[in-house]
Amino acid sequence: MAIDQDTVRKIASLARIAISDAEAAAMEGELSGILGWVEQLGEVDVTGVEPMTAVIPNKLRLRDDVVDADPLTGGNRRDDILANAPAPQHGFFGVPKVIE
């Protein structure tokens, strides 16, 4: 299915990627090509087939309710959390002000 530039812009907006007019025009062709190609999946008879939910049979394990049980997945490490922050502010992440 061909998608038009309007749709390209809508998707780019949903995906929060700014695109120029030139990029929108280029993407129109590229994405239409790719989407047209994947559409052949519609030929497959999937009656009675369930979508795959687990690649290899496995059970979802649950964690014990213990704080900071594993330091790698626990809290209490603000320095690490903020170490790569573009705009750390007194223990917070700074972002452009949002009006709610």
Add this chain to the structure above:
Amino acid sequence: MSEYRIKGETGEWEVVIGLEVHAQVTSNAKLFSGAATAFGAEPNTQVSLVDAAMPGMLPVPNRECIRQAVRTGMAIEAVINKWSRFDRKNYFYADLPQGYQISQLYHPLVGEGSLTIEADEKAGIPQAKRIGIERIHVEQDAGKLMHDQHPSMSYVDLNRSGVALMEIVSRPDMRSPAEAGAYVRKLRSILRYVGSCDGNMEEGSMRADVNVSVRRPGDEFGTRTETKNVNSVRFVMAVIESEAKRQIELIESGGTVVQETRLYDPDRNETRSMRSKEDAHDYRYFPDPDLLPLELDDAFLEECRASLPELPDAKRARYIAAGISAYNADVLTAEVEAARWFDALLEAGAKPVAAANWVTSELFGALNRLGTDISKSPVSPAQAAELLGLVADGTISGTIAKQVFEKMLETGDGAADIVEREGLKQTSDTGAIEAEIAKVLAANADKVEQYKAGKEALFGFFVGQTMKAMQGKANPQVVNELLKKALA
């Protein structure tokens, strides 16, 4: 059938209300990481690499959070889905580090259930009403944004990000602000009984999204709006009133209600649209590929069920069966802490009806006066049981008991000690009582005439005078019997 109607310009309108309550799950650690959930910590100190959505991080679900949601589902007699799945809800906001929230759209953990709100004539709820609950699912809470710390920046604190939430979605069964208020209060009570959420709306551990639409009685449902993050029962009711009015005015002046998200402004007591310039949210839900389907076995479910305490409705029924009035039963079961205090009082031997009356009037009255709540009651159930026992066995009268209670509050001493120390035992000495009665009747001969002529209410006056003369220490039953005899 709710009678609540709003009068518009062109006639009467009915309000249709559905509530989505977000309740923070009581657990030590977060839903998908080991960071702590406690309220009030320094910013970003309860944040793991997983919560901060660092590259390569993965979620692993916390068993206790699942357990609490299942227990809650059982408490509302809901279907528990042994197979459920996590889905990603994709959108961009600064309080959402992953750029998606792990939630459950397609296959929630808990299916249909219900709760019952009690009749409340004064509030316009003529009889008990069952409110349907469509589902409960488990999802991540978002972080917090602060907008007043810096002139050009908002500050992001991710401590709350990843805390487990239960989203409890009601059916659109409510028809008045009062019903909605009662629903929230009852739901909160159930959550606190179960222990799955502390229901603290001021701290944000429980908040409601209020869906409101209006229609002419008998018509199809109208278009609804959603007012998000309402954090008190009072505001829930105010939102419904204000939003219903707004919609009615809009429709009656020729407009149409737009399905949209709104925010409540308590200062102005109005809702306003949150519609942003961006396109409407397309959340692109899909099953989270980092998580497998959640499968619960019978042993897990049995443990959940066995761990449930006696729930409010069952407790209420038990109290009523014991002779306690429906009104008192409602009061006593509304708050789990009060109910448990009362149960302890019963276990200590107090008689149900007298105990219920005493707790709801004397104890609650005192707690109010002292500006405290039952969890900090200066008198324990055992001490209360002692006091009530002294009344039950005739040692003291009900009137004297009030005095003793005051002394107990003041001194912390036990009832029996106080009665002993202050010589407050009541007397059943018929001779002494007869003597006083004779004096009272002699001093009020005119009233005796009126009584014998038919003014029955004066009996109480004679009782009062006799009790006064005996400094309240006369056994009221005996006084009654002897007075009757004397006035016969």
Add this chain to the structure above:
Amino acid sequence: MSDLTNLTVAQIRDGHRAGEFSAVEVAEAFNANVADAKALNAFIVETPDHAIAAAKKADADRAAGTLKPLSGVPIGMKDLFATNGVQTTAASHMLEGFVPRYESTVSQKLWDAGCGMLGKLNLDQFAMGSSNETSYFGNVISPWRRKDGGNAALAPGGSSGGSSAAIAARLCPAATGTDTGGSIRQPAAFTGISGIKPTYGRCSRWGIVAFASSLDQAGPMARDVRDCAILLENMAGFDPKDATSLDQPVPNWEAALSSDLKGKKVGIPKEYRLDGIDADIAAMWDAGIAMLKDAGAEVVDISLPHTKYALPAYYIIAPAEASSNLARYDGVRYGLRELPQGAGLQDMYAATRAEGFGPEVKRRIMIGTYVLSAGFYDAYYTQAQKVRTLIARDFDNAFESCDVILAPTAPSAAFGLGEKTADPLSMYLNDVFAVPASLAGLPAMSVPAALNREGLPLGLQIIGKAFDEQGVLNAGLAIEERAGFTARAEKWW
């Protein structure tokens, strides 16, 4: 090039243990090769000190009698694995300068096993690509050249192009790769080395920059099958931090290596013999069949009927998962932030992601966003996941009549850089043989089998049943022993 850098992982490990050389000598030799090979652009960051420190520890452990399984072995680490204190970029401007405060589970296991790190290897950006031409830090150039005498720069394959180039050029004896739709196997085939993608869940994904969660798997790349087995044993294992991790013991793959395939059946999938298949590849495939027969296997024809739908299904599922996995790159907590004058939050997102992501990454995010969007979800995503079930079922059925499957790894030998970049689709078609095993989560490896008419390596792919890495490795070993592949890229850099 000193002799030490011609040694395999097994030879380094055993030679060091036997006292034939010091680990520091080995590390220094490889560090020198790395420093001398900037023209290949295989490394984004070189970490010679890390390699030396690990080597010193290995020599000390040898003296103290506390050797670890891989003491003395320096490796390259694909720059998709988070390394504590060392920049991790996923070959993207978005993560340029990002220094993790945590170590991925797989790399931690390798350091614990005694390995040293020579550097972070270049790759296709966010693991999206088949030629290592989408890296923000420039193309990786294959050490191989066509024998036509022209100096056309060739692709090393992708996305683990830095890994494959580095091993082929003797900059490291082995490296980690990741494979989502062929990103270990295809670059291994293009550069004449071996690489294995294990069963899904065998290696932990914790700390690996995620591309497509239900497909990504870490795996080793090295010069022979034994080395792959050794490395995989030290990379694999249950990780409670990864909910998709397999809770199964790691087999002793190296110890149980055997190229005796008596009693084994090898399936030849008829749908993989495409119309117009390259003649050299067809010949290699036939030669491979003969090799496995010679090793004692019985060869049977099998059918994988939904093969042709695997690639389109992959290019719906992988971008869909990626579009969500890459949403976290928004300039808020780490990585690049672009804040145009007066921009609000959402504008900051749009500007940051426009600036930080390369064109192929953007394309895939857009595709993924589209196929998940309202109105298209069922037609695309759900359909693709159903087709995926059918593809997995095809393999289940096929494995009723065979133990392993033999097929080419890629539809061509290495192509020239720039030859396929004009049309994204033509690049995607590179993955046609690799993607089905990825969708089904099955173990699959590539071993070098022949040189084509241009003098470039061709690889054979062995696909096995779930959890049967041993079967795959053994068949790979059988081919390796008979293929006599000793060709090496001649040093032009």
